[in-house]
Amino acid sequence: MEKSLWKFVDTKxxxxxREEVVGDVHVTVYFGPDDMPAAVTGETDSxxxxxxxxxxxxxxxxxxxxxxxxxxxxxxxxxxxxxxYGLELPSDSSQSRIxxxxxxxxxxxxxxxxxxxxxRVENYLAAKQAYEQVSPQVESLLRSYYDRGVARxxxxxxxxxxxxxxxx
Amino acid sequence: xxxxxxxxxxxxxxxxxxxxxxxxxxxAVCEPAMIHVNHSTTLGFRAWTQQNLNAIGIVLSxxxxxxxxxxxxxxxxxxxxxxxxxxxxxxxxxxxxxxxxEFANHHRVTLYRYRRFVLWPTGRGRWPFSGGRxxxxxxxxxxxxxxxxSPGSTVWCAHETKYDGFCGAVFRMQAGTAEKGPxxxxxxxxxxxxxxxxxxxxNTFVDPITIRNRIARGxxxxxxxxxxxxxxxxxxxxxxxxxxxxxxxxxxxxVATHRFxxxxxxxxxxxxRVS
Numbered sequence: 001m002e003k004s005l006w007k008f009v010d011t012k013x014x015x016x017x018r019e020e021v022v023g024d025v026h027v028t029v030y031f032g033p034d035d036m037p038a039a040v041t042g043e044t045d046s047x048x049x050x051x052x053x054x055x056x057x058x059x060x061x062x063x064x065x066x067x068x069x070x071x072x073x074x075x076x077x078x079x080x081x082x083x084x085y086g087l088e089l090p091s092d093s094s095q096s097r098i099x100x101x102x103x104x105x106x107x108x109x110x111x112x113x114x115x116x117x118x119x120r121v122e123n124y125l126a127a128k129q130a131y132e133q134v135s136p137q138v139e140s141l142l143r144s145y146y147d148r149g150v151a152r153x154x155x156x157x158x159x160x161x162x163x164x165x166x167x168x
Numbered sequence: 169x170x171x172x173x174x175x176x177x178x179x180x181x182x183x184x185x186x187x188x189x190x191x192x193x194x195x196a197v198c199e200p201a202m203i204h205v206n207h208s209t210t211l212g213f214r215a216w217t218q219q220n221l222n223a224i225g226i227v228l229s230x231x232x233x234x235x236x237x238x239x240x241x242x243x244x245x246x247x248x249x250x251x252x253x254x255x256x257x258x259x260x261x262x263x264x265x266x267x268x269x270e271f272a273n274h275h276r277v278t279l280y281r282y283r284r285f286v287l288w289p290t291g292r293g294r295w296p297f298s299g300g301r302x303x304x305x306x307x308x309x310x311x312x313x314x315x316x317x318s319p320g321s322t323v324w325c326a327h328e329t330k331y332d333g334f335c336g337a338v339f340r341m342q343a344g345t346a347e348k349g350p351x352x353x354x355x356x357x358x359x360x361x362x363x364x365x366x367x368x369x370x371n372t373f374v375d376p377i378t379i380r381n382r383i384a385r386g387x388x389x390x391x392x393x394x395x396x397x398x399x400x401x402x403x404x405x406x407x408x409x410x411x412x413x414x415x416x417x418x419x420x421x422x423v424a425t426h427r428f429x430x431x432x433x434x435x436x437x438x439x440x441r442v443s
Contacts, residue, residue: 022373027347031345034402062402080403
């Protein structure tokens with residue numbers, strides 16, 4: 001197992017204005033400073049056949065909880081803030097579906113966040129956009145691990161697996 | 169605007185009484201003779217405290233808890249002085265290009281604090297408990313303002329579903345920061361039509377009666393709002409920091425947006441000390 005360097009997110013670009021309807025009023029909204037990840041990184045674990053994506057924030061320092069979402073699929077979030085700190089996903093044999101896997105899992109978390117008791121919806125959206133911004137760098141890091149034989153992908157992961165398990 | 173004398177007196181008063189109660193508690197539990205009185209009185213006092221030790225302990229512990237809570241609620245004076253300086257600097261950085269009269273009266277940076285219970289929400293110009301709002305609905309109270317001398321008087325409802333005012337909406341929406349300007353906010357004056365007043369009221373999440381009252385009292389209606397929700401420990405909603413201006417957009421928009429997040433982050437660290 002080997003951990004990569006952090007890939008810093010351009011938060012200025014990430015925090016582009018968005019239009020949102022509040023009540024029946026159109027308002028320009030932005031992410032709050034606490035919702036935006038400052039950096040993203042990834043690691044591979046050949047023993048378990050998984051990849052892990054991690055998010056870092058400017059203000060941290062809280063206990064984290066791991067919740068299993070499916071087979072070899074889990075989420076790491078802040079116990080108090082409910083912010084997403086990490087994702088664990090099955091390794092993809094073609095490696096081309098890493099991004100699709102990560103993004104679709106974050107989409108599912110965002111869509112079902114209220115049902116599973118994680119209500120920091122803006123953070124999940126920010127995490128997805130932050131990952132998309134640095135995904136080429138994170139993927140190339142993961143790929144370099146594969147190429148160096150640090151981890152060998154064994155199982156093809158299905159993007160966006162169901163989030164039906166309870167926390168452990 | 170800096171914290172007043174009353175604030176300072178309450179804080180230091182609570183601290184003094186907390187210290188006194190702590191001293192008496194220690195004296196009662198450990199050694200009644202620590203209180204310097206003559207020998208015969210000491211003996212009587214010692215006997216009395218030993219007989220009523222449980223009651224004394226409970227009363228003094230409760231007093232310590234109450235005074236500590238008051239101190240935590242009010243916050244240390246140095247903290248409010250620091251925050252008022254931060255807001256003043258921010259206000260100057262954003263609005264310094266405008267004229268002095270304009271600068272003082274029509275462009276404000278206000279810090280609102282969330283309170284679960286407010287006995288009488290002021291400044292609304294009408295009965296405050298209409299539409300299912302109650303003193304315990306949760307309210308945003310203005311605590312500091314950079315710009316005019318007054319800290320502001322309008323208290324906005326921040327109930328989960330029955331919020332009002334732009335700051336109330338920002339406090340309850342998912343996004344942490346929100347902005348609103350023209351064309352949704354027409355220029356409101358004595359000559360404004362009923363349609364314009366209603367459009368303005370709808371876009372700022374207030375009742376048209378409140379806007380009419382503002383016009384009647386000669387108070388300006390802002391044409392631009394930028395508000396950010398302040399979280400402490402990245403999760404607890406403390407309040408809202410809001411810029412409102414008579415300009416259609418901020419004169420130094422880049423400076424403002426760049427500094428706004430920074431100011432909010434500093435405030436979220438400082439305001440941990442005010443529970």
